[in-house]
Amino acid sequence: MTTGFHLRAISGFGVKGPACFLLEAGGARLILDLGEGPDAGMRPDLAGVGPVDAILISHGHPDHIGALDLAPGLGGPPVHATAPVRALTDDPRLAHAQDLPLCGQVQVAGLAVETGMAGHAPGAVWMRIGGAGGLLYTGDMSAESTLYPCAPPPPAAALVFDASYGAADDPLADQVAHLLALAATRPLLLPAPAGGRGLEMAIAFAAEGLPVSRCPAHRQVAALLLEHPGALVPGGDEALAGMLAGTAALSADSAAVGVMIAAKPNGDAGLAVDLIARFAQTGEAEIVFTGHLAAGKPAAELVASGRARFARWNVHPRLSGLAALAGHVQPRLAMAAFVEPARAADLAAALPDLPLVGAPELRW
Incomplete structure (x- = not known):
């Protein structure tokens, strides 16, 4: 049995920032x-980390894979x-990555790594x-x-968890x-990520009989996901195919x-750039952002100036979900990861029996 675990948050503790954690156990070192x-310019500081045995990726969003170009500094x-995740990336480091099962167990650097689907995004897993x-x-x-399916995770001595919403508990x-x-x-x-809530939105609005149009990126991701039906909820492939057939192309x-x-x-990229510029000027449509308003990017400025509104679409756990997770x-x-100190304090008050640490390290 492996003993002597040490987990250090290189990035992702005390801030809505990029995910990067160093786990050391049994002589192995994993990132x-x-x-x-997600805020502009935020990257992990890998100074002093040194070589590691492997990098494990939970899912393919930029705040979890966007600094893979730093991997050579970790010994490659x-x-x-x-x-x-491999199918949807344009990063060759990820496209040619070794397999991590959606639900199963593998050995990495001598450590048992068990996975299960985590909802949130295509191919996302807990470990x-x-x-x-x-x-x-x-x-x-x-x-x-x-x-995207989400399976309850098993017991473990230590937990690093997505606390992005703090103690918020509004249901989706x-x-x-x-x-x-x-x-x-x-x-x-x-504006929405094609590899995330954007496809869920298209399905939901189309199901209510509203005219829906989606950009080429959403069509591309949907088509690729139809080749991976095991990464979708039961009937998800039929819902995606129906959405593609029943919605219009957006330009x-x-x-x-x-x-x-x-x-x-x-x-800040994609077709949304042109459409935001157009609608912010003409008022033909209301611009609604539904995720984290990243500092240094257009969404935050547009909402602050009143030219767009914010209305959340949950893609992270709400309070009741975190209680179930615990x-x-x-x-x-x-x-608690990916959350600012004030929201972390609210969460600690709401879940007093959860043994939260106040530092970016765990040892057990």
Whole structure:
């Protein structure tokens, strides 16, 4: 049995920042995610980390993979990721990564790594490393996803978990209802990640009979996911295929009708750039951002100036979900990740029995 675990948050503790954690156990050294952002310019500081045995990727969003170009400074270790993550990337380091199962167990550097689907995004997984006496790392997680499965994780001695929303507990169903009511009054532009909530949105709005159009990036991701039906909830492949058949292609000069869904989520790239510029000037459609408003990117400035609105669509755990997670894992030590100190304090007050640490390190 592996003993003597040490987990250090290189980045991702005390801030909504890039995921990067160093786990040392049994003589092995693993990096868990190597991200960039979401705020502009945020990257992990790997000074002094030294060579590691492997990099394990929880999912393919930039704040978890965007700094993989730093891997040579870690000794150029092998990267492990799930098949959907590898299929959806344009990063050759990730495209040729070693397999991490969606649900199963592998050995990495002599450590047992168990995985299960984590909702949130295509191919996202939680990881238990070192068995019941080891670490449960959630990456980003959402049990409310209607497209990406989320399996309850097993017990572990230590837990590093997605606490992005702090103690907020608004259910996704209420948020969807709010957006549906808004869409009934005027056309909406929803900048969203194609490899995330954007596809869920398209399915949900189309199911309510609203005219929906989606950008080429969303169509591309949907088509690739149809090749990985095991990464979707039961019936998810049929829902995706139906959405593709029943929604329109979106372009920069499309008429402002119904619900328009375009990458990318902060309006700094993709088709969303052109459509935001157009609608912010003409008022043909209301611009609604539904995720983290990253500092230094257009979304935050547009909302602050009143030219767009914010209405959350949950892709991270709400409070009741975190309580359920703690019940499944039953950790002796827990670290709240991807959350600012004030929200972390709210979470600690709301879950007083969760053994949260106030420092970026765990030893057990």
